[in-house]
Amino acid sequence: MTDRSKTFPIIEIFGPVIQGEGAMIGHQTHFVRLGGCDYRCAWCDTMYAVIPEEVRSNSVPMTAREIVERLQELNPDTPWVTLSGGNPALHHLDTLIDMLTEAGFKAAVETQGSIYRPWLERCSLVTVSPKPPSSGMNQDLSTLTRFLDLPGINLKVVVFDEADLAFARDVHARYPEVPFYLQIGNDLERDDRDSLLEKLDWLSSKALNDPVLSQAIVLPQLHVLLYGNRRGV
Ligand code: SF4
Numbered sequence: 368m369t370d371r372s373k374t375f376p377i378i379e380i381f382g383p384v385i386q387g388e389g390a391m392i393g394h395q396t397h398f399v400r401l402g403g404c405d406y407r408c409a410w411c412d413t414m415y416a417v418i419p420e421e422v423r424s425n426s427v428p429m430t431a432r433e434i435v436e437r438l439q440e441l442n443p444d445t446p447w448v449t450l451s452g453g454n455p456a457l458h459h460l461d462t463l464i465d466m467l468t469e470a471g472f473k474a475a476v477e478t479q480g481s482i483y484r485p486w487l488e489r490c491s492l493v494t495v496s497p498k499p500p501s502s503g504m505n506q507d508l509s510t511l512t513r514f515l516d517l518p519g520i521n522l523k524v525v526v527f528d529e530a531d532l533a534f535a536r537d538v539h540a541r542y543p544e545v546p547f548y549l550q551i552g553n554d555l556e557r558d559d560r561d562s563l564l565e566k567l568d569w570l571s572s573k574a575l576n577d578p579v580l581s582q583a584i585v586l587p588q589l590h591v592l593l594y595g596n597r598r599g600v
Pocket of ligand 1: 404405406407408410411412413414417452453454479498
């Protein structure tokens with residue numbers, strides 16, 4: 368039996384906004400950011416949703432019903448709700464997914480693929496984003512296999528340098544049938560619009576000249592190009 372009084376650490380709920388990256392780029396979506404992550408990526412841009420002390424001070428405990436009610440207040444006509452983090456797969460979101468569906472929302476999830484949950488099978492889009500060497504994490508690619516049969520599965524790798532690109536090639540070569548996105552890495556301290564466009568040019572050229580990556584989709588973080596490195600966009 369599901370416990371509808373259970374709460375989740377919610378860092379932020381906002382929207383609708385234009386999704387700036389990955390398979391849903393350009394789509395209107397709400398965002399629900401859950402606190403907690405089993406990784407500590409060197410370039411994480413959401414550490415406020417990762418470090419336990421920060422999660423404790425930045426989050427509000429909300430039930431699934433309260434989350435859905437907040438989304439309905441924001442805009443019930445925007446169909447997509449993107450569940451992000453941190454790693455949302457740390458949490459048991461079965462009730463939330465059911466309630467989102469009952470309310471007419473479609474769930475999209477972003478996770479690094481370290482933890483599998485059955486509720487992922489009821490999401491309309493699952494973006495698995497294994498972390499490349501520049502993250503400092505030692506990503507175990509064998510955990511990804513479990514995700515491959517999910518409806519709406521896609522893979523996304525962030526690329527900062529040549530080592531990341533080699534990792535991305537490896538991931539795509541292992542699972543060539545899964546839609547595959549390459550995203551330029553964004554250094555919050557150093558990057559601005561011009562440097563990000565240069566990186567996009569570099570990454571596009573690499574993909575265009577590499578037969579292994581001939582079906583990869585190369586994307587910027589659209590929201591960063593439009594608004595800079597800001598929260599809530
Ligand atoms: S997996 Fe994502 S949320 Fe977690 S530390 Fe890495 S970049 Fe941050």
